[in-house]
Amino acid sequence: MNNHCLLGNHEHQDHKGSTFNDIKLRWKESCFNLTEDTIKFRCETGLKQGSNEQIMGWALKKERKVVRFSDNVKSYLSNIFEEGERSGIKANPSTVVRNMRVARDENGNKRFTPKEYLELGQIASFFSRLAVMQRCKTPIADIDQDLDAVILALNKADAVEQLL
Template sequence: MKSFSKYKDLELHLHVNNCTLVQEKQCRIDLTKTLYVEKLKTSETRPVVKFSDTVQSSGETDLDQGWALRKQRKTSRFNDKQKKFLDEKFKQGTVTGNKADPTEVANEMRHKKLENGERMFEINEFLSSQQINSYFSRTFRNLKSSSDQDQLAAAQFEQNLTNLNTSVMSKLSATN
């Protein structure tokens, strides 16, 4: 490797000295790009498929009508056995302070067995973790709203009691 300060010196060196130029090594990315360009130049062109070619001549497709529409979601209510199981898990979480994980509850629901060895729940009674999470959220919301109503009723009762006390005291002081 030689370097020259002027282009003339390089030309003189190439003419006078018997040296050969070695092509610089290419990195893989450059090599890949050049090979890709060469392949594009030499490859045959494929015919372009038009949309009209994919549709049958009568204008109909093989797809059933409404294939892209959302399926109707089947709503079903939890049966008593499911509610009882979920309520027990919810109460256990409120007593211990450790919330039950809906995924673990769903897994336990699938494997829970009775004393005689039979499954507690049938396959069609299994619930997803999302359903269990929603049930726990609704239960908590209902519990919170009922406790808020109880607190409101207790506050109103105390207010009524203090109003009664003040009115009785004012009547007693007026008679004395």
């Protein structure tokens, strides 16, 4: 090996630059190689500024479509929630997702179309909203008592005003 190293013709070429410089040089060449035809082709195929093909990245917000639940879905989920409140055995949203896909109406037909199927998060959110509404719900008897007290106070104020 020593003889080979001493006698052989070995030339070592230093790398002209770093990998980053190499990338910059390639980018420069590709930019200079753009022709009018290339730019025209990009515009014709819809690869313009702001098109969907150019919008890429992990930090971009995705469009969220707002979908209202049908009355059929609302009544189904409300019944399941109320049954859980009565029995004390709360329904698991993942079980409700599976049951929703096989639910049948009185005639034996599928109760929901595939467009009406909900995801686990949607069902959990719906149950959460129902629970909050139930906690915040004031009994009607309390509202009536409060209303009676207000009416009595107004009548009393009118009577005092008439006396003065």
